[in-house]
Amino acid sequence: MSNQTVIVRDVTKKYKMYKKPAEKLLDIILPKGYGEDFYAIQNISFEANQGDVIGIVGVNGSGKSTLSNLISGIIPPTSGTIELNGEVSLIAIASGLNNELTGRENIELKCLMLGFSKQDIKRLEPEIIEFAEIGKFIDQPVKKYSSGMKSRLGFAISVTVNPDILVIDEALSVGDQTFADKCLDKMNEFKEQGKTIFFISHSMGQVKKFCEKILWLEYGEVRAYGPMKEILPKYQEFLKEYKAMSKEEKKRFKQQVQLKQSGQNKPGDKLQTSSAK
Known part of the structure; x- marks a missing residue:
């Protein structure tokens, strides 16, 4: 039996950008459509196995959340x-x-949406509430919660229902360190059970501490995928170059990106950072 849990093949996610609502109607009516194309993800392929803990990294706008929503089935490719x-x-x-x-x-x-019976929910509920550590707020409307409390509750539900594949998108970036450590402990438990975990975080410290592989996205494409020790230093080097760019270089870089994401550049064309030859 194969131990592959996630197989992504040539996945592209294209959106249409409209300047005003009327353009959406034109897009439906006109044979060739209307509006600008925006490729959030382009021709992505990779595989993940049981027990893989994969850090998804990339600067803002690289398609990390789009990819997490695609893997989770929230949006179709x-x-x-x-x-x-x-x-x-x-x-x-x-x-x-x-x-x-x-x-x-x-x-x-x-x-209920995940298919649990009322009996199961009755059994799981105290465990979820205990993990979330939000006290009396459990009986308050969620709109009164801080972002940290929402994250705690979301995390508590997801880990208690025991999934095979876990996608964590910036969920540990809010709230306190103690809770983040508790979540990392729980995720390490999952790792030992051979579950597949995708971890999206701007905290390179958390990525280093927890991940074994890195999937580096650069404006909708896979720039590199492999062992953490090999890929993360390259990504950190890129970040250093990116931050050191002049305003003019950043502007040029952004223009290349916009061309690429509007589908006018060939996928695979490398974007130039300041020190790229």
């Missing part, structure tokens, strides 16, 4: 295929929480 072997759970700040409902009602709703 425009083209290409995503094959998943197992249940997937996405943990993003407030992902899937209903602001009007209380924390407790959200637990019940999310678990």
Whole structure:
């Protein structure tokens, strides 16, 4: 039996950009469509195995959240295929929480949507509440929660329902260090159980501490994918160059990016940072 859990093949996600609502109508009516194309993800291919802990890195706008939503099945790809072997759970700040409902009602709703019986939910609920550590707020509407509390509740639900594939999108960037450590402990448990974990974080410290592989996205494409020790230093070097760019160089870089993401550049064309030859 194959131990591959996620197989992504030539996946592209294209959006249309409209300047005003009328353009959306023209896009539907006109045979060739209307509006500017925007490629959030272009021709991405990679595989993940049981027990892989993959850090997804890239500067803002590289397609990290688009990819996490594609893997989680929240949005479909425009083209290409995503094959998943197992249940997937996405943990993003407030992902899937209903602001009007209380924390407790959200637990019940999310678990029902995941196919749990009322009996299962009754058994899981105390465990979720204990993990979330939000006290009496559990019976308050989620709209009264801070972003840290939403993240805690979302995380508590997702880890307690025990998925096979876990996608964590910036969920540990809010809240306190103690809770982040508790979440990392739980994720290490999952790692030992052979689950597949995708971890998106701007904290290179967390990525270094937790991930074994790195998937480096650069404006919708895979720039590099491989062992953390090999890829992360290259990405950190790129970040250093990127931050050191002059205003003019940043502007040129942005123009290249916009061309690429509007589909006018060939996929695979390298973007030039200041020190690239």
